[in-house]
Amino acid sequence: MTIVSRFAAAAALALLLIGGMAHAQGASVAFGGLKHDASLPVEITADELTVDQTTGSAVFSGNVVAGQGEMRLSASRVQVQYATENGEATGRIDQLIATGSVTLVNGAEAAEAEKAVYSVDAANIVMTGNVILTQGVNALSGEKLTVDLNTGSGRMSGRVRTIFRTGGN
Known part of the structure; x- marks a missing residue:
């Protein structure tokens, strides 16, 4: 069952059970399972890789999975931006920019x-x-979801929606 269908099923069940919804503009939430060691090596697999030495970036496309420790990020396309010092690429990854059916799983x-x-x-x-x-x-x-992997804290914003179960089974 996909995350989307699990969400839809949970939402429908909760609506039947409690008959109400909570809406907010922003919410802080605990992400204990998303606490993560960002110093671990990053492993990426994909169907294709394109490297641009002049921009210091690499683009992985097709069934991309980037793993670091227990954390997995999957997407249709992931662009890797490398850090630079004095205008020279260091070979150290600065950012991963994932687009297209992005899924992040940790625990x-x-x-x-x-x-x-x-x-x-x-x-x-x-x-x-x-x-x-x-x-x-x-x-x-x-x-928008912003997660601090050092602390496991995060913030969801932009017309936040959740359904709270108030008890019972």
Whole structure:
């Protein structure tokens, strides 16, 4: 079952059980499962790789999966931006920019979006465009999700929507 269909099923069930919704402009949430060691090596697999030495970037396309420790980021396309010092590429990854059916999974938590930017040195991920976050049986949606991987804290913004289960089975 996909994350989207799990969210839809959970939403429908919760609507039947409690008959109400909570809406907000922004919400801080705990991302204990998304706490992560950004110093680990990044492994990327894809159907195709294009490298541009002049811009210091590489583009992976087709069934892209980027892994770092337990964290997995999958997308149709991932552009790798390399860090530079004094105008020279260092070979160290600065950012991963993922587009097209982006899914981020770490432990029991998963998020889907249209785009994700993972800033490796800053150890944060910003996901934008129809973001859906699932944490176990709970789901939260909005337009932007920002996660600090060092602390496991995050913020969902842009017409946040969730459904709270108030008890019972």
